[in-house]
Amino acid sequence: MNKNKKLNNIIEALSQHESGAAVEVLERVGTNCTDDEVRRLTARALVNRNTQDSLSVVILKNGKGINDLSTNVAMGTINELLALKDKSEALKVLENVQDSDCDEAIKETARSVKALMAFS
Amino acid sequence: MEIKSISQRIFRTSSPKTEQNSCQTNPFGVNFKGNMITADVFDKPEKSTISFGQKAQEILTRKMTMSAVLAPMSQSISRRLNSIMSFGRRLGENTAEAWRSANKIEIPFHQMANLMQNLSDGRTYSVSNLKNIDTGELENMLTAAIA
Numbered sequence: 001m002n003k004n005k006k007l008n009n010i011i012e013a014l015s016q017h018e019s020g021a022a023v024e025v026l027e028r029v030g031t032n033c034t035d036d037e038v039r040r041l042t043a044r045a046l047v048n049r050n051t052q053d054s055l056s057v058v059i060l061k062n063g064k065g066i067n068d069l070s071t072n073v074a075m076g077t078i079n080e081l082l083a084l085k086d087k088s089e090a091l092k093v094l095e096n097v098q099d100s101d102c103d104e105a106i107k108e109t110a111r112s113v114k115a116l117m118a119f120s
Numbered sequence: 121m122e123i124k125s126i127s128q129r130i131f132r133t134s135s136p137k138t139e140q141n142s143c144q145t146n147p148f149g150v151n152f153k154g155n156m157i158t159a160d161v162f163d164k165p166e167k168s169t170i171s172f173g174q175k176a177q178e179i180l181t182r183k184m185t186m187s188a189v190l191a192p193m194s195q196s197i198s199r200r201l202n203s204i205m206s207f208g209r210r211l212g213e214n215t216a217e218a219w220r221s222a223n224k225i226e227i228p229f230h231q232m233a234n235l236m237q238n239l240s241d242g243r244t245y246s247v248s249n250l251k252n253i254d255t256g257e258l259e260n261m262l263t264a265a266i267a
Contacts, residue, residue, distance in 0.1 A: 006241070007265045010250060010262045013258065016251050024255075025262065033266055038266055
């Protein structure tokens with residue numbers, strides 16, 4: 001089995017894992033990886049997990065998910081958020097961003113994504 | 121001389137024959153080479169009239185007829201059996217040759233090891249299997265896979 005397939009399967013397994021610790025593993029190892037492809041896969045896995053914890057990582061954290069420096073990773077995460085069947089959790093997190101004391105850039109990005117989700 | 125006979129002589133016309141149909145009363149009458157075969161021909165002779173010599177002759181004739189009929193049949197059967205046997209022999213030879221060829225095939229050890237490794241990885245790294253592994257171990261596996 002090649003490396004990419006292994007990576008994909010491990011990240012997918014962490015996305016479907018019952019334990020909440022899986023989110024921490026994805027955040028600690030996946031989102032901090034220097035490889036754009038690994039970060040993109042991790043962000044997708046966190047979005048597909050569709051919980052408050054996992055969505056907070058990709059929406060609220062600076063330099064991760066929709067706030068990633070790589071346009072490819074950021075746009076990929078936004079696309080995954082827009083493709084969610086149940087967007088209620090994501091909308092809750094996006095609304096919480098406005099009330100939080102995080103960076104203005106993060107709030108701006110969250111506002112844009114929320115507007116896109118309203119249209120989709 | 122009559123006028124009629126004179127004209128017959130001049131024009132050589134044959135006198136009209138009065139045809140006698142002998143089988144008018146026999147509906148099964150058959151004409152064979154000009155002879156009329158009547159139903160009497162088909163009548164079997166009385167058993168009592170056949171002598172011992174005639175019986176023996178009849179049996180001999182029957183035997184010869186049967187042997188004449190059976191000989192070609194036995195020949196055709198034996199020919200078919202021979203073809204079936206030769207087909208079986210050829211099949212056996214081909215199978216043996218295929219087995220010998222299969223034995224000659226050599227799989228290098230590293231190729232076999234790679235194949236076994238891939239099969240093992242396929243089972244180990246399947247999502248359904250990985251989901252049941254502890255997150256700590258998964259973290260190690262993810263770190264190893266990235267490196």
